[in-house]
Amino acid sequence: MTATDETTTGTVEMEPRRPDLLPPWHTPEREALQLQARAFAMDEVLPVADELDPQKGEIPQRILERLGELGYFGITIPTEDGGLGLGVFEYCMVSEELARAWMSVASILARSQGMGTSVADEARRSELLRKSAAGSWIGAVALSEPDAGSDLANVQTRAVRDGDEWVITGHKRWCGNAKAADFIQVLVRVADPEPGESRSRGLRNVLLAKERGSFPAGLSGYPIDKVGYHGFLTWDLQFDGVRIPADDLIVAPGDADGDGGSKAGFAEAQAFLNTARVHTAARAVGLARAAVEDTTTYLQEREQFGHPIGDFQALRFALAEMAADVEQSRAFYRQVAHLLDVGVPCEREAAMVKLQATEMAVRVTNQAMQLHGGNGYTTERQVERHWRDARLTTIFEGTSEIQKRIISDRMLPRSPLT
Incomplete structure (x- = not known):
C-alpha cells in the first residue's frame, strides 16, 4: 500500500507510511477510492473542463455516465438500494478530487445521493433510490x-x-x-x-x-x-x-x-444544508489544492533573472503557507464529515468548516494568481478558473456572514432587543 502526496500534481506516490502515522480515519478502501477518483478527475474531467469552461459549456453526457458507472451518484445510498453504502466522509473525499478538476462535476453529485426520493410509497422510494444511485435520477x-x-x-x-x-x-x-x-x-x-x-x-x-x-x-x-x-x-x-x-x-x-x-420543509432544508456545507468545504479544498499544484508547476517553469522564480524565497514561503492552509482545511472537513457519519449533531462545526475552508480557498487562489503574475490574469491558465469558482464558495450554501451568525448564536445568548 502506498500513500499519496496530496499537495503535488497527479498521482505521485510516496514511500509507504508506517500504519501508526496514518490519520485515524485512513483505511485501504478509502485510499483506493480516493486514488480512483483522482485518476478519473485528472485524466477525464480536467481535459473537459479546460475545453468547456471557457465556453460556459455544460457537463457532457459521457461524464455523467462515467460518474454513474463509478458509483459516485450513490456514494451515500445503501448497498441494498444500489449505492456504495458509504458516508459523508467518502462523499466529501471524492468531491475534493473532482473539484480539483472542475467544481461543477463535484457539485452534480449533490443532485443525487438519494435526493428527491423521500416519498411516502415504499416501493416508489426504493425505485427512485436505485435510479438515483445509477445517475438516472439527478x-x-x-x-x-x-x-x-x-x-x-x-x-x-x-x-x-x-x-x-x-x-x-x-x-x-x-x-x-x-x-x-x-x-x-x-x-x-x-x-x-x-x-x-x-x-x-x-x-x-x-x-x-x-x-x-x-x-x-x-x-x-x-x-x-x-x-x-x-x-x-x-x-x-x-x-x-x-x-x-x-x-x-x-x-x-x-x-x-x-x-x-x-415545519418539516424548513427542518429538512436545514439538515440538507449541514451536509452541503461540509461538501462545500471539501470542494473549496479541491479548488485550493488545484491552485497549489498549478503554482508549484509554474514556479519551476517560469524563469526570471536567470533562475526559476521558485528559487526566490518570498515566492517559496508564499507557496508553503498556501499548502499548509489546504492541509488544515482538509483535516477539518474530514473531522466534521466523520462526526456527521457517527450521528453527532454538528451544525456549529459544519458552519465553522464551511467558513474556514471557503475563505481559505479565496485567499489561496488569489495568491496563486499573484504568483502567476500577468499570466495568472489570463484565460490561458487554469488558475483563473480556480479563483472564479472559489469566490462563489463563500456565498452559496449560506454566506460567510450567515456561518458566523450560526456559530456565534451557539456560543452567545441573544438579548431580547436583537
Whole structure:
C-alpha cells in the first residue's frame, strides 16, 4: 500500500507510511477510492473542463455516465438500494478530487445521493433510490427566492391543494441544473403561520418530476449569467400554476400530512444544508489544492533573472503557507464529515468548516494568481478558473456572514432587543 502526496500534481506516490502515522480515519478502501477518483478527475474531467469552461459549456453526457458507472451518484445510498453504502466522509473525499478538476462535476453529485426520493410509497422510494444511485435520477433544489435566500423562513412560493394535486405558484432563484434535471425539489408554503408561531411553520418540500431538458406546463425561466461555476446552468424560475400529484410530497419522520402544521420543509432544508456545507468545504479544498499544484508547476517553469522564480524565497514561503492552509482545511472537513457519519449533531462545526475552508480557498487562489503574475490574469491558465469558482464558495450554501451568525448564536445568548 502506498500513500499519496496530496499537495503535488497527479498521482505521485510516496514511500509507504508506517500504519501508526496514518490519520485515524485512513483505511485501504478509502485510499483506493480516493486514488480512483483522482485518476478519473485528472485524466477525464480536467481535459473537459479546460475545453468547456471557457465556453460556459455544460457537463457532457459521457461524464455523467462515467460518474454513474463509478458509483459516485450513490456514494451515500445503501448497498441494498444500489449505492456504495458509504458516508459523508467518502462523499466529501471524492468531491475534493473532482473539484480539483472542475467544481461543477463535484457539485452534480449533490443532485443525487438519494435526493428527491423521500416519498411516502415504499416501493416508489426504493425505485427512485436505485435510479438515483445509477445517475438516472439527478435533480435540482429550488430553495431560494428573490426575497428569501439566507432567510428561508420567508419563502412565499405557494402550494395549494386542489383535489389530488398541489398547484404551485411563485418565483424561485438560484436553481442550479433545473432544466437538465429529472426532478426539482421545491420548498413551498402550504399554510401561513398563526400569530406568535415560527415563520417556518407551514413550509414543505414537494417533488416536481419532469423530463430532462425541458420544463413542464406552467414552469418557465431563464439562465442566470454567472462569472464562474460553469458546467451546468443556474436558473431563475417562475411557477405559474404548476401541478404536482398530491403524493409527491417529501416526507420525513414525524411529518404532518401536509396540512400546514409541520415545519418539516424548513427542518429538512436545514439538515440538507449541514451536509452541503461540509461538501462545500471539501470542494473549496479541491479548488485550493488545484491552485497549489498549478503554482508549484509554474514556479519551476517560469524563469526570471536567470533562475526559476521558485528559487526566490518570498515566492517559496508564499507557496508553503498556501499548502499548509489546504492541509488544515482538509483535516477539518474530514473531522466534521466523520462526526456527521457517527450521528453527532454538528451544525456549529459544519458552519465553522464551511467558513474556514471557503475563505481559505479565496485567499489561496488569489495568491496563486499573484504568483502567476500577468499570466495568472489570463484565460490561458487554469488558475483563473480556480479563483472564479472559489469566490462563489463563500456565498452559496449560506454566506460567510450567515456561518458566523450560526456559530456565534451557539456560543452567545441573544438579548431580547436583537
